[in-house]
Amino acid sequence: MDSIAGKKSGLTWAVHISVAALVLLWIFPTVGLLISSFRTTDQIVTSGWWAALFPAVQNETLRTADPDDFRVARDGMFVVEGNLYVVDGSVDDAADVPAEISAWGTSSRAIDDYVAGDTADLGDGEMITVQSNGDYVWVGDEEQLSGRGQRVFVTAESPPEFTLDNYRGVLFDPANREGMSRAFMNTLTVTIPATIIPILIAAFAAYALAWMDFPGRALLVAAVVALLVVPLQLALIPLLSLHNDIGIGKGYLGVWLAHTGFGLPLAIYLLRNYMVGLPRDIIESAKVDGATDFQIFTKIILPLSFPALASFAIFQFLWTWNDLLVAMVFLIDSSGETTVMTRQIVELLGTRGGDWEILATSAFVSIAVPLVVFFTMQRYLVRGLLAGSVK
Amino acid sequence: MSPALQGLVTIIIGVGGCVAYFYFSNQLLDKVLFPPRGPDAGRNINRANAIRPWLFMGPAILALGLYLAYPVFETLRLSLTDRSAGGAFVGMDNYTQMAQDGKFWEAVRNNFLWLLIVPAMSTAFGLLAAQLTDRISWGNIAKSLIFMPMAISFVGAAVIFKLIYDARPEDVAQIGILNAVYLQLGGDAPITWLTIPFWNNIFLMIVLIWIQTGFAMVILSAALRGIPEETVEAAIVDGANPFQIFFKIKMPQISGTIVVVWTTITIVVLKVFDIVFAMTNGQWETQVLANYMYDKMFRANDWGVGSAAAMIIMLMVTPILVWNVYNARKEMR
Numbered sequence: 141m142d143s144i145a146g147k148k149s150g151l152t153w154a155v156h157i158s159v160a161a162l163v164l165l166w167i168f169p170t171v172g173l174l175i176s177s178f179r180t181t182d183q184i185v186t187s188g189w190w191a192a193l194f195p196a197v198q199n200e201t202l203r204t205a206d207p208d209d210f211r212v213a214r215d216g217m218f219v220v221e222g223n224l225y226v227v228d229g230s231v232d233d234a235a236d237v238p239a240e241i242s243a244w245g246t247s248s249r250a251i252d253d254y255v256a257g258d259t260a261d262l263g264d265g266e267m268i269t270v271q272s273n274g275d276y277v278w279v280g281d282e283e284q285l286s287g288r289g290q291r292v293f294v295t296a297e298s299p300p301e302f303t304l305d306n307y308r309g310v311l312f313d314p315a316n317r318e319g320m321s322r323a324f325m326n327t328l329t330v331t332i333p334a335t336i337i338p339i340l341i342a343a344f345a346a347y348a349l350a351w352m353d354f355p356g357r358a359l360l361v362a363a364v365v366a367l368l369v370v371p372l373q374l375a376l377i378p379l380l381s382l383h384n385d386i387g388i389g390k391g392y393l394g395v396w397l398a399h400t401g402f403g404l405p406l407a408i409y410l411l412r413n414y415m416v417g418l419p420r421d422i423i424e425s426a427k428v429d430g431a432t433d434f435q436i437f438t439k440i441i442l443p444l445s446f447p448a449l450a451s452f453a454i455f456q457f458l459w460t461w462n463d464l465l466v467a468m469v470f471l472i473d474s475s476g477e478t479t480v481m482t483r484q485i486v487e488l489l490g491t492r493g494g495d496w497e498i499l500a501t502s503a504f505v506s507i508a509v510p511l512v513v514f515f516t517m518q519r520y521l522v523r524g525l526l527a528g529s530v531k
Numbered sequence: 532m533s534p535a536l537q538g539l540v541t542i543i544i545g546v547g548g549c550v551a552y553f554y555f556s557n558q559l560l561d562k563v564l565f566p567p568r569g570p571d572a573g574r575n576i577n578r579a580n581a582i583r584p585w586l587f588m589g590p591a592i593l594a595l596g597l598y599l600a601y602p603v604f605e606t607l608r609l610s611l612t613d614r615s616a617g618g619a620f621v622g623m624d625n626y627t628q629m630a631q632d633g634k635f636w637e638a639v640r641n642n643f644l645w646l647l648i649v650p651a652m653s654t655a656f657g658l659l660a661a662q663l664t665d666r667i668s669w670g671n672i673a674k675s676l677i678f679m680p681m682a683i684s685f686v687g688a689a690v691i692f693k694l695i696y697d698a699r700p701e702d703v704a705q706i707g708i709l710n711a712v713y714l715q716l717g718g719d720a721p722i723t724w725l726t727i728p729f730w731n732n733i734f735l736m737i738v739l740i741w742i743q744t745g746f747a748m749v750i751l752s753a754a755l756r757g758i759p760e761e762t763v764e765a766a767i768v769d770g771a772n773p774f775q776i777f778f779k780i781k782m783p784q785i786s787g788t789i790v791v792v793w794t795t796i797t798i799v800v801l802k803v804f805d806i807v808f809a810m811t812n813g814q815w816e817t818q819v820l821a822n823y824m825y826d827k828m829f830r831a832n833d834w835g836v837g838s839a840a841a842m843i844i845m846l847m848v849t850p851i852l853v854w855n856v857y858n859a860r861k862e863m864r
Binding site: 151152155156158159160162163166167168169170172173176184185186187188189190332333336337340341342344345347348349352354357358360361362363364365366367368369370371372373374375376377378379382392393396397398400401402404405408432433434437458461462463464465468469482485486489496499500502503506507510511513514515518521522525526 | 541542545546549550553554557561580581583584585587588590591592594595597598599600601602603605606609656659660663664666667670673675676677678679680681682683684685686687688689690691692693694695697703704705706707708711741744745746749750753773798801802804805808809821824825828829834837838841842844845848851852855856859860863
């Protein structure tokens with residue numbers, strides 16, 4: 141609008157800022173989970189995930205080594221040298237210290253009296269120097285350097301730290317305690333046939349509804365539109381009994397059939413709408429040339445309908461991958477061998493409710509595949525939504 | 532046989548079977564039953580063309596009938612019978628039994644709350660996002676990020692938001708952002724957000740709003756782009772300010788699309804199950820119809836009342852169903 145009017149107003153800035161705020165608000169929850177999945181258990185419980193983005197500032201109380209054991213005589217004084225973190229046991233070697241000391245003190249009342257590299261005068265010639273990596277030199281006479289080590293209060297900054305251990309544990313742990321790697325395979329097993337089979341069935345039906353003349357065609361289209369919104373909740377009990385009666389029971393075959401049935405209305409609707417829009421000339425000249433309907437369909441319509449087929453494939457893939465209800469009713473039996481990821485995550489929410497490193501990682505494993513599909517095939521998804529927004 | 536292999540075999544059998552069915556049934560029709568040769572060639576072509584549509588649609592009609600149409604009637608029948616009495620007809624008993632259940636009315640009340648709030652908020656946010664992102668250079672990236680939650684499962688979203696609503700004891704650091712902010716702003720003690728009746732419903736709805744806004748945005752953004760430039764230009768020439776242009780020129784022209792978005796989200800809301808199931812499982816007065824139905828059918832094993840609850844969902848969908856069919860038929864003419 142502004143560009144049409146030929147003026148750029150302050151409003152443009154307001155728009156940029158509002159969109160930025162909106163986008164941040166919308167990705168914030170997902171980012172939180174993603175970052176949490178790369179943090180260790182300790183980090184997750186001691187600070188919010190947003191703290192992981194910034195260097196963590198920590199106040200610690202450390203101690204020098206015991207002077208009775210470690211002091212050495214030098215120039216008539218006694219000296220204890222070492223590294224505060226090595227003494228503490230948090231690192232093995234002074235070169236590996238992750239944190240950087242910014243301020244330190246020797247009294248709990250004044251923990252930031254000195255900066256790194258300063259020398260504190262403890263009175264009567266006793267002195268201690270602390271470097272930013274925790275190296276210290278403590279100098280004093282025999283009486284001063286005795287008993288326990290000198291306490292040093294440090295304010296240290298450690299850089300953000302991330303780990304892949306959670307993913308290693310959830311996906312590749314041979315004990316497979318969380319059951320996610322098996323659930324991943326099961327989800328994949330459910331998803332792929334449940335995506336491909338309805339496409340094929342729907343494509344033929346859509347062609348008939350779009351390009352063949354027969355009595356009752358309008359009625360059938362109306363029926364498809366009606367079935368688009370029928371809640372699948374209605375189908376659970378009748379179909380489960382049916383599956384039990386004909387001997388399928390709970391299992392992959394049942395869940396494939398169910399997903400095929402539930403996905404068909406959208407598939408037929410999307411594909412028919414697309415096929416109706418194809419140019420009539422092509423089809424008619426093919427007919428004149430003696431092509432049968434079967435040939436027209438496989439040689440002309442199917443290749444031309446690729447965008448619509450891709451749209452529906454993405455929908456169906458996302459829907460079957462993310463589904464919980466259909467899998468719980470038609471697939472997962474009491475043995476739990478065939479559990480899918482969504483079900484497994486709900487299970488973990490119940491049993492491992494506080495273990496966010498497990499939950500976040502498991503959830504992200506299940507979210508990752510749809511997200512990849514989403515970002516690579518977004519064009520088709522949008523096109524499909526626009527064509528099928530009746531659902 | 533390993534499930535993956537079984538899956539592969541199924542794909543081959545399923546796809547191969549489908550292709551074989553379509554191919555051979557057409558061959559049968561054209562070569563054996565009604566060959567376009569001989570004295571009856573003309574009549575045979577007509578006959579074959581009359582049968583062919585049904586060959587093409589056969590599997591689809593079978594699947595739709597068995598998996599969607601038949602269950603509607605079967606559920607209706609189940610809701611009028613009693614399973615423990617060997618499937619005897621009991622009239623409206625299941626419905627009256629359900630009407631006396633407090634949990635049912637709680638579910639109905641909550642469902643209405645969901646119906647009021649979620650479609651309205653998703654559409655409003657979607658419209659806002661569509662209008663704003665259409666005007667800036669990085670709008671497509673912004674859209675794609677707001678659209679992203681569409682790809683995330685309800686269960687995944689439940690985990691994401693459980694982390695946001697997480698509450699820890701007062702004396703340790705809060706890891707849920709909501710409580711962290713709340714304490715920063717001067718709150719006394721961390722709150723377990725999902726257990727406060729009434730408000731916890733809102734916290735569950737936020738999850739669905741977060742997911743559905745992207746959908747609303749994509750559809751509405753396309754509608755906004757479809758508005759003829761001239762109408763907007765004319766308004767600018769007449770001295771309309773951006774807000775007047777949006778509310779008085781653009782909104783009326785996309786009202787049809789807004790209705791479509793609204794009804795589509797309404798249907799999603801009516802079927803909402805996973806979010807409630809994963810986050811509260813209907814505790815603390817957050818029950819909704821779909822979860823109530825699941826509870827009755829698969830936990831209490833009461834098919835009668837469960838089917839009655841499913842019929843209530845069907846009843847609530849019916850107006851939209853009729854409206855959609857009406858519109859589709861209008862378009863076809």
